[in-house]
Amino acid sequence: MNEKFVTHNREPFFEIAKNLINSGDNVLDIGAGNGSFADFCKHEDVYLFEGNMISVKYLNTKYKNVFLGQLPELPFKDSFFDVIHMSHVIEHLEPQEVYDTLKEFDRCCKPGGVIVISAPLMWEGFYDDLSHVKPYNPYIFMKYMCSGNKNNYTREAITDKYSVENLQYRFQESRMFYGLKESKRLVAKLIFKIYEFLRVRGFKQYRKTGYTIVLRKEE
Incomplete structure (x- = not known):
């Protein structure tokens, strides 16, 4: 387990995309927000697509390629981008919009x-944000973009020209027995102490709370 991915910070996952950017590449960031991805990559020519006018006004003070719009429509030419990045946007979209x-x-x-694409999976905090529609698992992209799956009963496969180059999950440590921490029962206290003893020595359990998937389009 690489513990740098046991986090809800976005930087370790930004790094996955950053490492794919070469000099001279056309890069698009969808849902740019305050420009955190562009700032992280130090890529001044990145194209930023954002739906919030206030964010667009701010981005225009720092970057030159800023576009106001709403998914799914993109105001760009065919086959224009070397890297398309979208972090924590897809969960705000309805299935047809996806x-x-x-x-x-x-x-x-x-x-x-x-x-x-970076996105959350289902975890107890997912619906704390009322703008979240639903979590989309990474196999959606494999099904509609990679395999050319003929068993899509509601929608045809979009293409079969992509392969999964990387699939990195985000994790959260599962804290067990924490309900026993304040117990006055001797057995409960003993169970909690044994658990903590093992946990600090690396015997931890993790669950997946999100992911970053990299899809490579064939030449």
């Missing part, structure tokens, strides 16, 4: 380019 967005990504992605 499907149409992926079609647009495919249209705008160059042959040999990559699509990098």
